[in-house]
Amino acid sequence: MAAAVETAAATVVVAGGIDRPARSAGFEGSLAHAERAKVPPLDLYTHVRLFNLDGDALALMDTVGMDRFFLPDAEVAVAAAIDPNDGARFLRNLSLHHLGKEKAVPDGHTVDGPGGRYRAHHRKESLAPPPRAVVRFAPEFVKVPDGFVG
Numbered sequence: 001m002a003a004a005v006e007t008a009a010a011t012v013v014v015a016g017g018i019d020r021p022a023r024s025a026g027f028e029g030s031l032a033h034a035e036r037a038k039v040p041p042l043d044l045y046t047h048v049r050l051f052n053l054d055g056d057a058l059a060l061m062d063t064v065g066m067d068r069f070f071l072p073d074a075e076v077a078v079a080a081a082i083d084p085n086d087g088a089r090f091l092r093n094l095s096l097h098h099l100g101k102e103k104a105v106p107d108g109h110t111v112d113g114p115g116g117r118y119r120a121h122h123r124k125e126s127l128a129p130p131p132r133a134v135v136r137f138a139p140e141f142v143k144v145p146d147g148f149v150g
Contacts, residue, residue, distance in 0.1 A: 042095055046066055048061060058079060062126065064132075067132060072134050075126060078114065078115070079141075081115070094137070107122040113139075115141060118137035
């Protein structure tokens with residue numbers, strides 16, 4: 001799935017997208033996958049994590065490691081009905097967008113993701129450790145807990 005970034009003038013679509021190499025691929029497999037896909041081997045430098053957020057309704061997914069590129073990590077609230085692999089692909093696509101544009105999705109802009117549209121909120125503190133700046137993506141199609149975007 002390609003991420004689409006809404007700007008004042010137009011919607012920018014981050015083409016291509018990324019699929020994660022198989023877990024058994026190892027270091028060399030990750031490099032080979034990145035070369036075939038013509039993308040950086042993000043899985044060697046960053047991690048995608050999954051946390052229970054609100055009982056069975058929502059989960060928090062985030063990236064850790066984008067600071068290696070002097071960029072913020074991303075956090076996203078995903079509905080439990082969304083496949084975690086789709087959430088991981090969404091985060092990897094956002095990371096690729098950040099790398100390609102050398103900046104994060106602007107605060108208040110929206111992107112298309114699994115299940116619908118997500119609004120970007122720049123925050124100085126992450127919800128999960130380690131403390132770091134993040135771009136937090138809140139779904140517009142489901143209620144998130146108080147304080148998620150605040």
